[in-house]
Amino acid sequence: MKKTPLFQTHIDAGAKMGEYAGYEMPLFYPLGVKQEHLHTRAQVGLFDISHMLHIEVEGIDAAQLISRLCPYDASTQKLGEAKYTFLLKEDAGIIDDLIVTRLDDARFLIVANAGCADKDLAHIQDTAKDFTAAVLPLARGFLAVQGPQAEAALTDAGFDVAQMTFMSGTEPKADWFVSRTGYTGEDGFEIAAPVAEIEALAAKLLSDARVEWIGLAARDSLRLEAGLSLYGQDLSEDITPHEAGLIWAIPKDLREGGAYIGAEALAAKIKEGRKRMRIGLLADGRPVRAGTPLVSADAVEIGTVTSGGFGPTIDGPMALGLVNVADADAPMFALLRGKSIPMTRVKPPFTPHNYKR
Structure with missing residues (x-):
């Protein structure tokens, strides 16, 4: 498997590593998935997206x-x-x-x-x-700095970002790139730097007590709460x-x-006119995962869950599904190991976005 420039940094931080997109990536840290998720919503999460x-x-x-x-x-x-x-x-x-x-x-x-x-x-x-x-193609290190105190943390680290708004980007110096973007629904930034400089940048940001490493597991629950699609699950070449x-x-x-x-x-x-559409769903009880069939009240398959999991912020299970347009407003159920789990259609995001416009 490939490794990002921060691989050893994650090992030293006690990360549980796993495969993602051909890379050995941090899944979670000693803080734990739920606390990493909640910390990002409350303060600042740091993600390796190299x-x-x-x-x-x-x-x-x-x-x-x-x-x-x-x-x-x-x-x-x-x-x-x-x-x-x-x-x-x-x-x-x-x-x-x-x-x-x-x-x-x-x-x-x-x-x-x-x-x-x-x-x-x-x-x-x-x-x-x-x-x-x-x-x-550029070889770079890449970090996401996400959360309500992201601007303050980056300002204290010497970055001039206060005037940036959501979906803007700039080059603060040669071979560096900073954008006010992210994948969590929170205000935040993504910072690219030369490979030789990314470790020092991460260390500088982590010296701030507000900043914690966040792994892929919490990144997924954060983006799902924000109603953001993941390529390979919610998006594909046949959608x-x-x-x-x-x-x-x-x-x-x-x-x-x-x-x-x-x-x-x-x-x-x-x-x-589209025959299928993506919808947001809340599950009654346990979380349902990607690939779970969605069925009508008379047990006819009408779609599938494309992303699903537990949302720590909303304190409950949530999902995105791709369903037949004709059945999108009818009662539906997730078919999980032979049991029918009632699903309630809602409009994403499951928790409000906090972007700086």
Whole structure:
């Protein structure tokens, strides 16, 4: 398995390690999953996300290339603006979900999921053959600093972030990148730094009593409470943005067509009307996990749980499901080891977002 630059740091911190996206990653620390989750909601959680892929796109056609790859017009993107978007197949299935930040007139940074790194890079490089733009994967350390006191902790650590708002990014110095983004629903930042400097950065942040290491288990419960989709579970190549409840990320004028890959298919599917949709669910009793069938009152399968677990903040089980549109408002149950668990449809997020707009 691959290791991030902070592997030994996690071992020294007493982390329980496990495999994720081909990397040996910290699952949890001695604090424990529930307390890590609650600490992030109350103070500051520090996450190693160095497994994620950073790709710089630079050249006179950089904006045109991004606009071909993703369903938005990158030429209108402001400097320092970060966009949540997708790579789509020709049939409008989601190759990956991304954040793309405009760093300069002819330079963009793509941050992609670790599990999709190889296929994303190949797809971007192949598409770039028709454009005057260089595609450069970057070797970096990457940290997420999340929680209501994240801004204060970073300010005390010497970062000038108080004026940044949600979905913005900047380069404080050469080969560093800071964005006000995250995957927890809390206010927070993601910081990329050279591999040789990431360990010192982590140590500096952890010297603040408000900051604790947080593992992947709590990261998952935090993102699920926030109603955020996880690629490989809630999103995949056979799910469109429309079905995933993410059509808001595509400008209205581009839902009827455009220059991006998958535009024609997406427009046709939107016109036809979706047959499946993502919904939020609360379970009556025990948590239900991804892959659990969802059935109607007469035991007919109508969908599946795509993500599920226990939410420490809401003190109960929660889930995201992909279900038939025709059955989305009817009574439904999760079929768990032969037992029917009543499920109540709710609108995500399960706990409010706390982004700084």
